[in-house]
Amino acid sequence: MMRMLLPFLLVLLGVFAILVSIQAQDQSGFISLDCGQHEDVSYSSLETGINYMSDAKFIDTDTSVSKMLQPIGNDTLLQELEYVRSFPNGVRNCYRINVTSGTKYLIRASFYYGNYDDLSDPPQFDLHFGANLWDTVKLLSNESYIITREIIYTTSQDYIQPCLVNTGSGIPFISAIELRPLNNSNYVTYYSPKSVLSTFLRYDLGNTDLYYRYQADVYDRIWEPYELSSDWRQLSISLNNDELVQNDYKPAAIVMSTAVTPVNESAPLQFHWDADNVNDKYYIYMHFTEVEKLAGNETRAFNITLNGDFFYGPVVPKYREAHTVYSTSSKTGSKRYRLSLFKTENSTLPPILNAIEIYKVLDFSQSETLQDDGKFFFEARMMVN
Numbered sequence: 274m275m276r277m278l279l280p281f282l283l284v285l286l287g288v289f290a291i292l293v294s295i296q297a298q299d300q301s302g303f304i305s306l307d308c309g310q311h312e313d314v315s316y317s318s319l320e321t322g323i324n325y326m327s328d329a330k331f332i333d334t335d336t337s338v339s340k341m342l343q344p345i346g347n348d349t350l351l352q353e354l355e356y357v358r359s360f361p362n363g364v365r366n367c368y369r370i371n372v373t374s375g376t377k378y379l380i381r382a383s384f385y386y387g388n389y390d391d392l393s394d395p396p397q398f399d400l401h402f403g404a405n406l407w408d409t410v411k412l413l414s415n416e417s418y419i420i421t422r423e424i425i426y427t428t429s430q431d432y433i434q435p436c437l438v439n440t441g442s443g444i445p446f447i448s449a450i451e452l453r454p455l456n457n458s459n460y461v462t463y464y465s466p467k468s469v470l471s472t473f474l475r476y477d478l479g480n481t482d483l484y485y486r487y488q489a490d491v492y493d494r495i496w497e498p499y500e501l502s503s504d505w506r507q508l509s510i511s512l513n514n515d516e517l518v519q520n521d522y523k524p525a526a527i528v529m530s531t532a533v534t535p536v537n538e539s540a541p542l543q544f545h546w547d548a549d550n551v552n553d554k555y556y557i558y559m560h561f562t563e564v565e566k567l568a569g570n571e572t573r574a575f576n577i578t579l580n581g582d583f584f585y586g587p588v589v590p591k592y593r594e595a596h597t598v599y600s601t602s603s604k605t606g607s608k609r610y611r612l613s614l615f616k617t618e619n620s621t622l623p624p625i626l627n628a629i630e631i632y633k634v635l636d637f638s639q640s641e642t643l644q645d646d647g648k649f650f651f652e653a654r655m656m657v658n
């Protein structure tokens with residue numbers, strides 16, 4: 274099976290399913306910044322209904338440049354990606370975004386080059402979170418890709434400072450910054466408070482073409498479609514948010530309405546991913562719901578192994594009820610990780626898997642903000658004088 278490149282999402286409108294619901298979902302606590310958009314502009318995205326505003330009030334520096342992208346053929350760009358803000362001056366340029374302290378947020382930064390500078394030379398630069406290195410952003414020349422970087426982070430102050438750092442390989446820029454409050458009890462990194470989860474992959478199995486996010490997903494997680502392996506068969510039911518009994522992770526009903534199962538009913542259902550580095554640490558979240566109405570003499574039960582070691586089981590998915598199986602410690606030490614779902618002896622039906630998320634652990638042991646950096650340092654000196 275082939276793992277699609279996670280951080281590269283197709284950008285063109287049309288790959289996102291448009292799910293306009295009459296009763297709009299609650300966006301309370303969402304912070305959605307359209308970077309580079311004119312100051313004081315705010316709008317509700319036609320594609321998602323998400324309310325975006327300009328990032329102008331959230332930047333520390335006034336030497337940035339705002340650019341609108343050229344349209345690409347007949348395809349429409351997601352509205353929040355139509356502008357970029359670039360930072361031709363200074364090595365480090367930071368945002369300062371007010372948040373609710375003590376809240377667990379899904380924080381997403383999006384980058385869509387779109388040849389905004391007419392140089393056809395996409396840059397590479399670093400993304401920092403306060404004093405911590407978050408990731409390197411390397412844009413591809415292929416214009417139809419965006420790059421997203423996501424972390425799950427619990428704030429300990431009332432603002433955060435994502436920063437773009439020029440590393441000598443082109444001018445840093447950014448397209449959008451989004452924060453979504455999560456339930457503090459979910460996506461927990463056990464025994465290591467300075468650990469932060471960074472999204473490695475998030476697949477909607479059994480769905481091969483559409484992306485789903487808010488409003489289908491209350492937390493605005495972006496669920497990617499996944500190619501059907503030749504060993505797999507697709508299962509699906511019709512399922513809306515009212516018909517799914519939710520758990521605390523609240524995976525979108527439309528995502529849970531599809532699943533994969535092995536073509537060979539006695540074979541295990543297998544899913545694997547390759548680590549960037551053997552020492553990387555991963556957390557696993559697998560989401561299940563039964564999608565077939567089982568007869569009285571039918572059962573579906575399976576055990577899960579990770580690289581051959583018992584991971585969890587038995588799992589007995591309930592009809593139209595979400596169930597999440599996750600790791601309570603990070604998994605490390607392998608180049609390849611293989612999850613295998615084996616049907617138990619008494620099970621009459623093969624295993625299923627509806628959705629999967631893998632997060633990589635980042636170590637954020639540095640300060641999350643930069644009080645004595647740049648502007649703030651300057652202000653402090655002014656006061657002394």
Ligand SMILES: *[C@@H]1O[C@H](CO)[C@@H](O)[C@H](O)[C@H]1NC(C)=O
Nearest residue numbers: 285287344345346347348349
């Ligand atoms: C763009 O849209 C126009 C009008 O709908 C259509 O005639 C044309 O074939 C389209 N071009 C491409 C490349 O899809």
Ligand SMILES: *[C@@H]1O[C@H](CO)[C@@H](O)[C@H](O)[C@H]1NC(C)=O
Nearest residue numbers: 330331369370371372431432
């Ligand atoms: C952020 O919070 C500070 C302190 O409460 C306030 O002075 C500032 O205006 C806020 N910034 C924005 C952009 O809302």
Ligand SMILES: *[C@@H]1O[C@H](CO)[C@@H](O)[C@H](O)[C@H]1NC(C)=O
Nearest residue numbers: 283284413414415416417418
């Ligand atoms: C860019 O990516 C798209 C989508 O995968 C692909 O169809 C296209 O061929 C790629 N273009 C180049 C120049 O690599």
Ligand SMILES: *[C@@H]1O[C@H](CO)[C@@H](O)[C@H](O)[C@H]1NC(C)=O
Nearest residue numbers: 455456457458459520521522
């Ligand atoms: C958050 O999760 C906890 C435990 O998992 C649960 O008890 C609580 O109801 C959840 N809160 C919300 C608002 O969903």
Ligand SMILES: *[C@@H]1O[C@H](CO)[C@@H](O)[C@H](O)[C@H]1NC(C)=O
Nearest residue numbers: 535536537538539540541542
């Ligand atoms: C189906 O899977 C079982 C268990 O892995 C295996 O023994 C059998 O050979 C497989 N059958 C086919 C047709 O591949």
Ligand SMILES: *[C@@H]1O[C@H](CO)[C@@H](O)[C@H](O)[C@H]1NC(C)=O
Nearest residue numbers: 568569570571572620621622
């Ligand atoms: C369950 O019962 C139905 C109807 O009686 C029968 O056709 C089917 O073969 C049975 N399935 C199993 C796994 O025993």
Ligand SMILES: *[C@@H]1O[C@H](CO)[C@@H](O)[C@H](O)[C@H]1NC(C)=O
Nearest residue numbers: 576585586587615616617618
């Ligand atoms: C599944 O796991 C349970 C422990 O939870 C174990 O008792 C059982 O033997 C396992 N079954 C198979 C088929 O591996």
Ligand SMILES: *[C@@H]1O[C@H](CO)[C@@H](O)[C@H](O)[C@H]1NC(C)=O
Nearest residue numbers: 572574586587617618619620
């Ligand atoms: C499997 O079936 C046997 C015989 O019906 C029963 O004794 C046993 O408890 C069952 N095991 C499980 C895990 O349901």
